[in-house]
Amino acid sequence: MADPMRIRAQMAGDKATVRVLMSHEMETGQRRDAAGKVIPAWFIQEVSAAHNGKTVLTTQWGPSVAKNPFLQFTVKGAKAGDKITVNWVDNKGDKRTDEATVS
Amino acid sequence: MTTRRQMMTTSAQVAALMAGAGLLPTAAHAAWPQAAFEAKNMADAAKAFGGGAPVESKDVTITGPDIAENGAVVPVGCSSTLPGVKRLMILVEKNPSVLAAAFDVTDAVDASFNTRVKMGQSSNVYAVAMMADGKVFFAGKEIKVTLGGCGG
Numbered sequence: 001m002a003d004p005m006r007i008r009a010q011m012a013g014d015k016a017t018v019r020v021l022m023s024h025e026m027e028t029g030q031r032r033d034a035a036g037k038v039i040p041a042w043f044i045q046e047v048s049a050a051h052n053g054k055t056v057l058t059t060q061w062g063p064s065v066a067k068n069p070f071l072q073f074t075v076k077g078a079k080a081g082d083k084i085t086v087n088w089v090d091n092k093g094d095k096r097t098d099e100a101t102v103s
Numbered sequence: 104m105t106t107r108r109q110m111m112t113t114s115a116q117v118a119a120l121m122a123g124a125g126l127l128p129t130a131a132h133a134a135w136p137q138a139a140f141e142a143k144n145m146a147d148a149a150k151a152f153g154g155g156a157p158v159e160s161k162d163v164t165i166t167g168p169d170i171a172e173n174g175a176v177v178p179v180g181c182s183s184t185l186p187g188v189k190r191l192m193i194l195v196e197k198n199p200s201v202l203a204a205a206f207d208v209t210d211a212v213d214a215s216f217n218t219r220v221k222m223g224q225s226s227n228v229y230a231v232a233m234m235a236d237g238k239v240f241f242a243g244k245e246i247k248v249t250l251g252g253c254g255g
Contacts, residue, residue: 015213028221030199045135056211062140064195064203064220066176072217076210091135 007100009075009084016078016102018049020071020086028063043091044069050085051075078102140202145194145229148202149239152190157231160185160240165193165230166217167246174222174248181206181230182215185240190233191216197226222248 003023009016022044029041041063049057056075075084080102087097105113139151149157166180181191191214192205203220214232222228225247232240 026221028200051211054211056209057206059204059206059216060136060140061204062200062202064198064200064222066219066221070178070217070219072180073206074213074215076212 005086005088005096005098007084007086007098009078009082009100009102011078011080011102012074014077016051016075016082016084018073018075018084018086018100020047020049022047022069022071022086022088022096024067024069024088024090026063026065026067026069030063041091044088045091047071047086047088049073049075049087051078052082053085136205139205140200143201144196145201145231145241148192148194149231149233152192152205152233153237154233154239155237157239157241160232160242163230163232163240163242165228165242165244167228167244169245170247170249171222172249174224174250176219177222177228177246177248178217178219179228179246180215180217181232182213183230183232183240185214185232185234187235188214188232189235192229192231192233193218193220194229194231195220195222195226196229197224198222222246224248 006021009018027042031039043063047059082102085099089095139148142148145157162185163183171177181193188208193203194201206216208214227243228246229241229243
């Protein structure tokens with residue numbers, strides 16, 4: 001489906017700052033197309049992140065999040081070489097998972 | 104005369120059409136909190152998550168630009184220094200969807216998140232922290248928008 005997420009996870013002290021850029025339209029359901037028909041809402045509803053397989057973050061999003069959403073969070077107790085996995089599900093049931101290694 | 108077989112086939116075709124058009128309810132994935140996302144203000148969003156009345160607090164921070172040149176992409180951050188925060192939320196007061204994002208805080212992450220939201224017009228943006236005991240604290244900031252973000 002969409003382009004892969006870009007995930008960057010970097011150590012800062014004893015925590016890892018994770019930045020994720022996702023590729024998604026995030027339609028609010030408020031816009032109309034040229035013919036005047038409402039473009040249906042299509043947006044990421046849930047994002048979860050795991051550190052070495054353990055879920056560390058779950059978030060719920062609404063249509064107010066910007067297109068091609070950005071997310072930044074900080075994982076405690078991470079080390080270089082750890083795996084960060086990010087997974088999202090949208091309101092149509094589409095999903096995407098990508099992973100990165102902490103540098 | 105429509106046979107049973109014909110009726111079943113037609114039903115399946117109609118269902119497929121409906122599914123294609125997104126009209127069938129999708130399997131509820133881990134309860135997306137619809138009531139919270141339909142809330143029209145901070146108090147209702149907090150209540151939808153089982154919290155009490157929001158109280159302003161210096162221990163909650165909302166960061167963002169004073170003026171956003173592009174309302175379609177406004178970087179905002181929410182954080183809290185309070186111990187035991189269970190959930191952090193970002194709300195855009197004047198958006199049709201007031202609740203933009205809700206983050207479930209675990210022990211493994213800092214109570215600090217950044218994302219980008221759409222803003223239809225200049226509005227107050229709030230960071231709301233919900234504690235395990237149901238207390239709710241918030242901080243707000245006005246973000247002026249020069250170009251609205253919803254394409255309308």
